[in-house]
Amino acid sequence: MRSIRLFLVASILATLTLFNFVAALQGYQSSMEEAEALFDRQLEDLAAIVLNIDVSGEVEGISLGNGILFQIWQSSELLAASSGSPAESILEFEEGFSFVNFDSYRWRGFTQFNPSSQRWVMVVERTDLRFILAENVVLESVLPILLGIPLVGLLIWSIVSLGLRPLDKLSTELKKKQAHDLSPVVYENSARELEQVIQSTNSFILRLDEVLEREKRFSADAAHELRTPISALKIQLHNLGEEIGSDHESFQQLQSGVERMQHLIEQLLSLYRTTPEKFAQNCHQVDLYQLVQEQIAQLYSSFENRNQILELSGDEALIEGDDFALQTLVSNLLSNANKYTPEGGKILVSVCEIDSDIVLSVEDSGPGIAEEDRLRIFDRFYRSDLGGNSNREMPGCGLGLTIVAHIAELHQARVVVEGSNFESGSAFRVKFRKKK
Amino acid sequence: MFINSVILLLQEILEAALLISVLLVITNLFHDIWGRSFVLRKTWIFYALILGCAGAWLYALVTPTVSEWFDYVGQEVVNSLIHLVSLGFLILLSWVAPSNYFSDKTSQRAQLVIASMVVIVLLALVREGSEILLYLGGVTSQSENVVPVLSGAVIGAGIGLSCGVILYYGLTSLSHTWAFRVCLLLLAFVCGNIASQIVMLLTQADWLPYTAIAWDTAGLLPENSITGRLLYALIGYEATPSILQAVCYGLAMLIIIFGPLFRLAWPGILAKNVEQ
Amino acid sequence: MKNYIATILMSLSLLFVSSLASAAAVEIELVIKDHLFFPAEVEVPAGQKVKLRIINQDPTPEEFESYELNREKVIAGNRQTVIFIGPLSPGEYPFFGEFYPKTAQGKVIAK
DSSP states (O other): OOOHHHHHHHHHHHHHHHHHHHHHHHHHHHHHHHHHHHHHHHHHHHHHHHHTOOOSSOOTTOOOSTTEEEEEEETTEEEEEOTTOOSSOSSOSSSEEEEEEETTEEEEEEEEEETTTTEEEEEEEEHHHHHHHHHHHHHHHHHHHHHHHHHHHHHHHHHHHHHTHHHHHHHHHHHTOOTTOOSOOOOTTOOHHHHHHHHHHHHHHHHHHHHHHHHHHHHHHHHHHHHHHHHHHHHHHHHHHHHHOTTOHHHHHHHHHHHHHHHHHHHHHHHHHSOHHHHHHHOEEEEHHHHHHHHHHHHHHHHHHTTOEEEEEEOOOEEEEOHHHHHHHHHHHHHHHHHHSOTTOEEEEEEEEETTEEEEEEEEOSSOOOGGGTTGGGSTTOOOOTTTTHHHHSSOOSOHHHHHHHHHHHTTOEEEEEEOSSSSOEEEEEEEEOOO | OHHHHHHHHHHHHHHHHHHHHHHHHHHHHHHHHTTTSSOOOTTHHHHHHHHHHHHHHHHHHHHHHHTTHHHHTHHHHHHHHHHHHHHHHHHIIIIITTSGGGTTOHHHHHHHHHHHHHHHHHHHHHHHHHHHHHHHHHHTTSGGGHHHHHHHHHHHHHHHHHHHHHHHHHHHHSOHHHHHHHHHHHHHHHHHHHHHHHHHHHHHTTSSOOOOBSOOOTTTSOTTSHHHHHHHHHHOOOSSOBHHHHHHHHHHHHHHHTSHHHHHHTTTHHHHHTOO | OHHHHHHHHHHHHHHHHHHHHTOOOEEEEEEEETTEEESSEEEEOTTSOEEEEEEEOSSSOEEEEETTTTEEEEEOTTOEEEEEEOOOOSEEEEEEESSSTTTOEEEEEEO
């Protein structure tokens, strides 16, 4: 992920550093050249002074200061020299500036010839000394630029942070919005650049709200409109049974058809009932173990009918959740196990804590689910072909596991399908987050 | 002392920083071509930096000994060997990494890419870093040099790193296709530069024959000017290369240009895959 | 294409052999002391390969560098090294110590 902040800080700081440092360098170089020129002029002046020294008397031991030497020559005879200068000529007999190495130093020299007195004047100055002198002065102006860079970096960082604050505020505003909160984003004094983003977001939220409202109304209407005729149908069916006798074949098929239809409608409605908005409102602390116990008690007769052995193990396990939704989840898993486990089979239900998860598992000794089917069983209206045609005879509509997955998702739980610990069969494990 | 330190640090750091920037951008681009199936993180740079600094320090320690090998031309021989290994890994990156052999072994491809990048940067740092360490170690032994040398070092390093950062963001602001093309061209120049350096070093050691100067642009663009140094770091510009240097420079560039990686960039595979 | 490459390789190897034949080079000594080159002006024969032996008598390292000669080499403190230059055409070729360029300066004069 690219960071706007990092990009801004790094690129601005790099540009600034580049220009500042290059400018400092340029300043340094021109100052040093200036200083060189100045030192050269001094050397020239010095030569002019030395030229006028009266060499008739004692001139040994004249010193021109640290690192400066001179010699006066007249027709290859050394007339005078400063103390410390060598016996031979320090420079060539050629007018002008030059460099020379002797006495383990590099010297800048100036030679002048006076035609009237036929004298050569040679003045030399140690380059390292004059260089250090100049550099120390020039560096004084470069150092502040250098030391200022960390400060500039800090400033850029804060300015960029300040500039990005509207964006930060908007993203926290959006982040803290609850799933069921479909009120528009209110953001006073936002930046002009963000106006479009906020407007578009709000119009999306508004449209989403409308769609959800319509869906809610539909499911409420559907519940009412579909249940009423089915109840009426069932009453008529009951009456019909009284009249023609309930062992008539067509009558029995009609009855099981109506029952399947009722089941399908109940399942469809529960799929719509557990929406994220509703969930957030109904969320509270639930003891999963107790809830499983209650559901088993309710469904106990159907297990008994098929001679199945059902075992429950576990302990109190608190999670955050919606009572009704969890009941649906557990009862769907249980009735699946009931349906797909053959007569006399075994079902193992457990609620236990593994690491930081609370895991509800329902294992059966049924035929199991093939690997390639394990992802598809959660699709709407998908029904496994396992068990051949017999599966078609099972009451069910292919929504049970879809609802399980949907409810698990609302609880931020994960559903895993594996092979069971029995010889055959499958294990459904729902991993809930533990309540903190 | 200040200006020397600026120039030396600038020269060495600029070269490394530009190389690192190009390789980082290429990592991003590789991630876009192949990375849907594996993760190519830029964290390799940390390993390369740590190993490279350690290597530079070690190499600076042994430089006095190394330089006495082979009748006092050990430094040239070892340096050209380092260059040769870098060249090998650049070939690996442009020829082996994009090959179809890895099409169903994407994680091996990632390992190869990352290993090559780490080695290339590591060796660049060993080369450039050891010279910096030798310089700073020697010069700062005189206390009056410390302030000018260190402030110069900061300015030189600052300019070099800034150029690297600007190149990196400049390249990432390009479209994927063009970033890839520019990066590969720069990589081809890096190859050429390395090859020409090998020739220069071995000629200096008298292991390769002397060849006449191919051209002389010292009057037009001196190597020690700011532009000259920048061009040296970017494309290996030299004002007076020998004929053999120029030939090897060209040949090494061809290694990248005729490599499968370059062909990935030129017909614009990224244009199809990435910028939908 | 193949022929072309073969020709290049042939001529390169010929060059190599010919250079080995004329391997005997003039040796010239250059001393670094107090960050200065002695001698500061080195006279070499033009058109001939020269073996430059550089002896660093300073405790600090120095880098011999010359843009004109296209040479660059670090010399550790109190060590010596060898650099081959040329054959050069007559002229002046300045060199300097990159670590102490203010004082360490010199030139090769090919005659």
